[in-house]
Amino acid sequence: MENNRRNFLKNSLTGAAGIVLSPSIIQDISAKSTQIEVPNIIKNIAPRIKFSVIGINHSHIYGMVEAVSRGGGELVAVYAKEADLLANFVKKYPQVKQVKDEKEILEDNSIQLILTSGIASKRAQLGIRAMKNGKDFLSDKPGITTLEDLAEVRKVQKATKRIYSIMFSERFENKATVRAGELVKAGAIGKVVQTIGMGPHKMNTKSRPEWFFDKNKFGGIITDIGSHQCDQFLFFTGSTKAEVVSSQIGNVNHPEFPLFEDFGDLMLRGDKGTGYIRVDWFTPDGLKTWGDGRLTILGTEGYIEIRKNIDIANRDNGSNLYLVNNKETKYIDCNGDTLPFGGQLVDDIVNRTETAMTQEHCFLATELSLKAQKFAKKLALK
Structure with missing residues (x-):
């Protein structure tokens, strides 16, 4: 039973689909679960890109960070409005730089990829800002919540040739x-x-x-x-x-x-x-x-x-x-x-390919839903 409990808590904090934790719950679990082994970033792959996080309203962000890190990404910065969610994130990734405005990430030319698990209805517009600033983008699902946003995302993606990807973790x-x-x-x-x-x-x-x-x-x-x-x-x-x-x-x-x-x-x-x-x-x-x-x-x-x-x-x-x-x-x-997936996505960012998921597949799956x-x-x- 204890192993099951630990696995459940670990998955909740590292991206198990369907679990959305409130700030107070996340903080409480973090404080009480000193024995939970959250997977560490894989260090045997030399970093090939730098990535950052904007928005951490869903615990899926932990699984997303781990996937990109396994693939050769280096987490460098994070921005979140919610102090308690941010504190929990920094506790798991103490090496990350905390910034006071998302512009610090969007305008940093050394960052190639932005991840988000922010409030779902705000993800598309963040992705648009990311692409317009020359960044590739990986969103938690759903990556887009309206057909109007989808049309705008498609337009900007076509113009910028940036990657707009969605973490279909299932x-x-x-x-x-x-x-x-x-x-x-x-x-x-x-x-x-x-x-x-x-x-x-x-x-x-x-x-x-x-x-x-x-x-x-x-x-x-x-x-x-x-x-x-x-x-x-x-x-x-x-x-x-x-x-x-x-x-x-x-x-x-x-x-x-x-x-x-x-x-x-x-x-x-x-x-x-x-x-x-x-x-x-x-x-x-x-x-x-x-x-x-x-x-x-x-x-x-x-x-x-x-x-x-x-x-x-x-x-x-x-x-x-x-x-x-x-x-x-x-x-x-x-x-x-x-x-x-993580390695394929990093490959795509470096080589401008579509091995993880084609852009049209991503958009069509979204359009159908x-x-x-x-x-x-x-x-x-x-």
């Missing part, structure tokens, strides 16, 4: 999902026909800041956690064109938060496959992690099921992969695998 930071990509590419299940993505999350209401419950700030349930699934649908089907067939959203069990949504689902049709997505905030407290996230990839010659965070009947660890094809039925524990959110039918259950 793919980039889950080892089983990475392995599934390799298996699909190798033809292990034939041609992909459909993906089914399930993104259940635990509410943890007391740990949430006010903005988390305001749709105008978090973007809506499909814009937010549904964006992960849109990314995976495009990636595994290989679709470069896609449309929303149908979508629905609702707040069916949290009337105390009238601007919140706790359920959403949608169907997608791409030029190379189809997809179904369900996201919700109904994970019960009895589960040992923040959500039993699953992805099923159906192919013409088999299928893959990923149990991302836990395998409830067998094991508490995540990164579980099941492969079934014409040759075998196989379980693969992917916990020993590596995560390539935004359209599904905007045009969703309202679900009202009695």
